[in-house]
Amino acid sequence: DTGVSQDPRHKITKRGQNVTFRCDPISEHNRLYWYRQTLGQGPEFLTYFQNEAQLEKSRLLSDRFSAERPKGSFSTLEIQRTEQGDSAMYLCASSRDYEQYFGPGTRLTVT
Amino acid sequence: AQTVTQSQPEMSVQEAETVTLSCTYDTSESNYYLFWYKQPPSRQMILVIRQEAYKQQNATENRFSVNFQKAAKSFSLKISDSQLGDTAMYFCAFMKRASGTYKYIFGTGTRLKVLA
Numbered sequence: 746d747t748g749v750s751q752d753p754r755h756k757i758t759k760r761g762q763n764v765t766f767r768c769d770p771i772s773e774h775n776r777l778y779w780y781r782q783t784l785g786q787g788p789e790f791l792t793y794f795q796n797e798a799q800l801e802k803s804r805l806l807s808d809r810f811s812a813e814r815p816k817g818s819f820s821t822l823e824i825q826r827t828e829q830g831d832s833a834m835y836l837c838a839s840s841r842d843y844e845q846y847f848g849p850g851t852r853l854t855v856t
Numbered sequence: 857a858q859t860v861t862q863s864q865p866e867m868s869v870q871e872a873e874t875v876t877l878s879c880t881y882d883t884s885e886s887n888y889y890l891f892w893y894k895q896p897p898s899r900q901m902i903l904v905i906r907q908e909a910y911k912q913q914n915a916t917e918n919r920f921s922v923n924f925q926k927a928a929k930s931f932s933l934k935i936s937d938s939q940l941g942d943t944a945m946y947f948c949a950f951m952k953r954a955s956g957t958y959k960y961i962f963g964t965g966t967r968l969k970v971l972a
Contacts, residue, residue, distance in 0.1 A: 787962030
């Protein structure tokens with residue numbers, strides 16, 4: 746069990762560019778979550794997968810955001826036409842039951 | 857909608873002493889879970905302790921214990937014999953199952969600093 750991993754750990758991009766983040770959950774975990782965390786705040790829920798099905802999306806997730814989890818394994822989160830307000834830490838978590846395990850996060854800076 | 861409130865943005869405690877972090881939540885649900893997560897500086901979030909709402913007995917994990925008051929919707933974390941490694945952001949979280957989905961809501965966190 747190597748834990749939840751996320752790639753890249755840091756991303757700096759110019760406004761208007763597209764970015765994609767990857768999350769590799771713990772292998773036997775069927776549930777996967779994406780959160781956004783800004784400085785001094787707790788994680789805010791973005792979206793949730795059970796296996797390959799995306800079961801819920803937050804209203805925070807605008808049309809510029811899309812997430813996938815093909816084959817119910819790793820997941821990707823894409824942000825199109827990035828804006829400065831997208832600058833944040835993007836956290837991934839996985840679980841088999843109600844206990845979530847978090848990855849180290851991807852810190853996005855939009856200049 | 858459920859909300860989680862952590863009213864203490866920052867706290868400090870002397871090494872070896874005891875500190876209590878407060879958390880209140882609002883829900884109309886009767887069956888749910890509560891968690892405390894720790895996020896050390898520049899490190900990933902880890903689970904400290906969990907409490908099932910249907911259990912009356914307060915959860916304990918070594919130096920960490922909770923005071924769960926269901927009627928008052930309060931869920932405080934007590935850290936005994938504080939250690940320098942306890943310095944971190946602490947987040948209280950609420951979780952319920954809804955339509956097959958596990959929904960988690962986090963508070964804004966309390967930054968705890970343990971002083972040598």
